Amino acid sequence: MLNELITERKLPALPSLPAERQEVLHLLAENEYGFTPSFEGEVSGFTESHEITYGGKALSERILLSFPTPHGTFSFRVRVLLPVEVKPAPVFLHISFHTEENKAVNDHRIVEHVPEEEILDHGYGIVSFCYEDVTSDSGRWDGLALAYPSGGDSGWGKIGMWAFAASRVMDYLLTREDVDSTRISVSGWSRLGKTALWCAAQDERFSLAISTESGCSGAALQRGKGGETVRDITSRFPYWFCRKYASFAGCEDKLPFDQHYLLALIAPRTVFVGSAEKDLWADPVSEFLCAKAASSAFEQIGVPGLITPDVLPSAECDLYDGRIGYLLRRGEHWLMRRDWLAHIRFRDLHHV
Numbered sequence: 180m181l182n183e184l185i186t187e188r189k190l191p192a193l194p195s196l197p198a199e200r201q202e203v204l205h206l207l208a209e210n211e212y213g214f215t216p217s218f219e220g221e222v223s224g225f226t227e228s229h230e231i232t233y234g235g236k237a238l239s240e241r242i243l244l245s246f247p248t249p250h251g252t253f254s255f256r257v258r259v260l261l262p263v264e265v266k267p268a269p270v271f272l273h274i275s276f277h278t279e280e281n282k283a284v285n286d287h288r289i290v291e292h293v294p295e296e297e298i299l300d301h302g303y304g305i306v307s308f309c310y311e312d313v314t315s316d317s318g319r320w321d322g323l324a325l326a327y328p329s330g331g332d333s334g335w336g337k338i339g340m341w342a343f344a345a346s347r348v349m350d351y352l353l354t355r356e357d358v359d360s361t362r363i364s365v366s367g368w369s370r371l372g373k374t375a376l377w378c379a380a381q382d383e384r385f386s387l388a389i390s391t392e393s394g395c396s397g398a399a400l401q402r403g404k405g406g407e408t409v410r411d412i413t414s415r416f417p418y419w420f421c422r423k424y425a426s427f428a429g430c431e432d433k434l435p436f437d438q439h440y441l442l443a444l445i446a447p448r449t450v451f452v453g454s455a456e457k458d459l460w461a462d463p464v465s466e467f468l469c470a471k472a473a474s475s476a477f478e479q480i481g482v483p484g485l486i487t488p489d490v491l492p493s494a495e496c497d498l499y500d501g502r503i504g505y506l507l508r509r510g511e512h513w514l515m516r517r518d519w520l521a522h523i524r525f526r527d528l529h530h531v
């Protein structure tokens with residue numbers, strides 16, 4: 180049944196991976212997210228504050244990360260929260276809507292919940308940065324956008340910039356002995372779920388990508404998608420993408436790929452796709468079918484992709500066995516405790 184539903188979407192066939200990895204990255208960069216500049220410099224972290232918190236259970240630090248760019252040094256803040264009892268600790272690198280002071284950057288602050296103590300108690304650290312500390316979520320060309328020359332139809336958009344920043348945090352984390360370099364995930368919710376996927380697709384050092392309700396231009400297939408379309412997203416948020424992406428509005432079938440290519444680039448590592456039953460704008464069915472369609476890339480490499488019964492999931496469906504994990508939970512567009520517990524369970528099971 181699932182194969183028939185996928186066939187109906189008329190998806191372009193997956194290229195063979197990892198042999199064609201560079202070509203697939205090129206396709207996605209050229210047509211959707213824009214090209215990411217290469218980076219060879221060194222990232223340094225200056226500890227601005229350092230304290231033991233959560234009643235002695237956690238180390239909390241505020242770090243100012245700095246790195247060279249063609250237009251001088253660029254810096255942004257990162258929060259590091261590590262369980263003191265686990266060394267080195269696996270961490271969630273979470274791209275966040277929250278600022279360090281927990282100020283509202285926009286309405287998303289209220290609905291993006293991170294149950295810190297519970298995550299710590301499961302033996303994981305949380306490293307986070309506020310995406311707008313890198314560059315604003317607007318058409319303004321500021322912050323990191325000013326540090327690199329860009330332009331042209333395939334110049335990078337803001338999603339590419341936030342993803343690049345997460346890779347610089349990864350550079351920094353690899354210098355820390357208290358972080359388990361083999362178990363660093365990158366996660367985000369909604370627009371930042373799209374960002375987490377693009378980040379892990381490019382940066383093979385992440386053991387896991389977690390996207391919660393990333394929908395259009397994230398974990399959802401474009402062909403046959405309900406809810407948000409390329410036209411919707413590129414009219415409201417053109418600056419998230421390269422300019423060329425808008426030319427596919429209303430003709431998604433002309434895209435030389437679909438979003439299963441993005442998930443496939445994460446093989447043979449792991450990826451977790453979270454959907455919410457009532458989040459029809461993101462379209463849970465298209466997210467689920469995308470995970471299923473990407474599975475053959477994992478299987479070609481000899482590892483299982485999504486392991487699922489041959490039916491569409493109904494709410495409160497948790498699929499953890501393959502290298503692609505999937506959750507369809509009840510409720511709406513929100514990042515909640517239920518999501519994090521699923522991520523922890525998936526990580527524990529796969530030891531990623």
Ligand code: GTR
Binds near residue numbers: 287368371393394407
């Ligand atoms: C919506 C956007 C979605 C999703 C969401 C979010 O307005 O259309 O693609 O990214 O924002 O980030 O909350």
